[in-house]
Amino acid sequence: MADKELFKVRSKFVEKVSKSMISQLLDDLLEDRVLNDGEVESVLEDNPTKAEKARCLIDTVRKKGIRASQKLIDHIKTRDETMHSELFPDSQDQPDAAPPTQRTWSNRLIPVSDSERTKKMNDPDIYKVSEKSLKSRVALLITNRNFADEDLTRRGAEKDEENMLSLLRSLQYEVVKHNDLTAKEIEGALRQFITHPKLKETDSVFVVIMSHGKRGLVLGVDHRQDKPDEFPVDKIYKYLGPQKCSALMDKPKVIIIQACRGALEGAAIVSDSAKPSVVSDEASHRPPSPKGGIVEDSIRYVHKEKDCISLLSSTPDTVSYRREDLGSFLIQYIVEVFNTYSHQDDIDELFRKVMQRFEDFPDDTKRQMPTKDRCTLTRRFYLFPGH
Numbered sequence: 001m002a003d004k005e006l007f008k009v010r011s012k013f014v015e016k017v018s019k020s021m022i023s024q025l026l027d028d029l030l031e032d033r034v035l036n037d038g039e040v041e042s043v044l045e046d047n048p049t050k051a052e053k054a055r056c057l058i059d060t061v062r063k064k065g066i067r068a069s070q071k072l073i074d075h076i077k078t079r080d081e082t083m084h085s086e087l088f089p090d091s092q093d094q095p096d097a098a099p100p101t102q103r104t105w106s107n108r109l110i111p112v113s114d115s116e117r118t119k120k121m122n123d124p125d126i127y128k129v130s131e132k133s134l135k136s137r138v139a140l141l142i143t144n145r146n147f148a149d150e151d152l153t154r155r156g157a158e159k160d161e162e163n164m165l166s167l168l169r170s171l172q173y174e175v176v177k178h179n180d181l182t183a184k185e186i187e188g189a190l191r192q193f194i195t196h197p198k199l200k201e202t203d204s205v206f207v208v209i210m211s212h213g214k215r216g217l218v219l220g221v222d223h224r225q226d227k228p229d230e231f232p233v234d235k236i237y238k239y240l241g242p243q244k245c246s247a248l249m250d251k252p253k254v255i256i257i258q259a260c261r262g263a264l265e266g267a268a269i270v271s272d273s274a275k276p277s278v279v280s281d282e283a284s285h286r287p288p289s290p291k292g293g294i295v296e297d298s299i300r301y302v303h304k305e306k307d308c309i310s311l312l313s314s315t316p317d318t319v320s321y322r323r324e325d326l327g328s329f330l331i332q333y334i335v336e337v338f339n340t341y342s343h344q345d346d347i348d349e350l351f352r353k354v355m356q357r358f359e360d361f362p363d364d365t366k367r368q369m370p371t372k373d374r375c376t377l378t379r380r381f382y383l384f385p386g387h
Contacts, residue, residue: 002069006062009087013076014054016083022053028075033332033362034061034068036325067360105336109170111386112343126346126380127252127307133203134384139173140193141165144211146180147221152212159327160210160258163335168206171342171383174198183220183231190239199247204381206254207236210328213259215316233257237305237374248307252381254347255310258330260320309381310373311351320368330370333357338383346380348372 006013017025026043029035035043039060047053061072077084120126141164145157161179168175176196178189186209199205212219220229242249313320313330322328337353345353355370 002066002073003062005088006058006069006072010055010058010062012087013058014051016086017050017054019050019053021079022050022057024079025057025072025075028079029061029068029072032071033323033326034064034071036323038325064362068362104340106339109167109339109385110341110343112382112384116344117384120382120384123380126382127203127377129203129382129384133201134172136198136201137171137173137204138193138196138198138202139168139175139206139208140178140189141168141175141206142178142181142186142189142209142211144180144219144221147212147219147223149224152219152223154210154212154322155324156322156327157210159325160322160331163327163331164208164210164256167335167338168208171338171385173206180221182222183218183229186218186220186231187235187239190236194239194245194248199245202251204252204254205240205248206256207240208256208258209236210258210331213257218257218259237308240308241305250307252347252377253308254381255308256330256334257310258313258320258322258328260314305374306376307378309347309351309375309377311354312371312373313368315369315371320370321363321366329358329361329368330354342383342385346382348375348377348380 023044026035026040030037030040043053043056043060047056058072061068073084073088076087121129141161143157143161145154145161147153161177165175165177176189176193178185181189190207193207209218211221212223214230216233217230218233220231223229236255238244240248240253240255311330311334313328320328320330326332333354337350337357341350341353351370351372355372358367358369361367
């Protein structure tokens with residue numbers, strides 16, 4: 001276990017590490033989001049001697065668990081391989097390979113190559129994207145940070161807004177942005193959005209809503225315990241559906257909701273004796289079999305909720321997490337994954353990679369797992385960044 005390895009070499013690390021290397025390691029861990037700005041400042045400013053800084057650094061990281069400890073060990077090797085071999089001699093016999101969950105994340109979109117774009121454009125199994133549709137992309141972004149009840153203020157939400165705004169714009173979406181809306185105003189923003197003139201030519205839309213929430217609900221900024229202000233998530237699909245917005249028929253509609261879906265923790269202690277529960281489908285809700293008949297040629301039936309894919313920030317009834325300095329983990333990880341893989345992967349695979357990213361959650365005592373929901377995409381949707 002990496003945290004135990006750090007404890008064993010604590011004294012030797014304090015003796016050998018230099019002041020400049022401490023600063024370098026702090027920069028590495030800040031970039032990895034293992035430490036935040038306050039923790040870095042605490043190591044540097046609250047400890048007058050080099051030895052005290054070193055002890056504070058190694059103890060702070062060690063207490064964050066195995067993954068954080070392993071990252072520090074890896075950075076020691078990168079910065080000073082000689083010191084690493086002295087501290088961890090047994091590791092020199094192991095293959096020099098990165099852990100499966102460790103990846104290098106791009107801080108900007110990687111553009112799709114011309115050859116790959118042409119190949120995908122000619123594939124009948126993908127949603128069509130053209131030069132014209134790329135220039136007509138439009139997205140709706142709603143961020144609720146400041147609530148009437150100040151205890152509900154979502155510190156860090158401004159970073160989420162900044163990150164999503166940058167990502168969507170770099171993917172060529174014109175972003176219709178709203179802040180601090182009530183439930184009624186959220187519905188009004190959706191109603192206005194589906195009249196946007198670009199929807200006729202766009203190949204897709206994103207709808208991103210970031211707020212507090214409950215299962216099936218997003219909270220408006222006037223929400224109070226004794227006076228709920230709640231917007232039903234179901235309404236998003238109704239507004240984007242063919243009955244209210246025919247311009248989006250047969251076009252991908254990507255919905256991202258950063259909001260808790262309940263108050264329960266996502267972590268659980270498991271054992272080999274856990275038994276799966278058994279559930280059954282409710283047959284009584286199945287529609288009757290269609291009967292033959294002749295209808296007018298002008299009438300065409302379409303599914304009221306097709307070509308959608310949603311990513312919700314947590315599983316039902318559980319909370320989602322954010323950092324006040326960097327924003328929510330969901331939005332951080334979406335940006336990382338989209339920047340690194342959207343030049344090659346379709347939206348469904350991108351969302352899977354975001355979910356996989358949560359297997360390396362930075363706090364060993366907390367767990368969060370986003371959920372792909374109500375996916376009705378019938379083809380693959382590629383974002384084609386860089387064109």
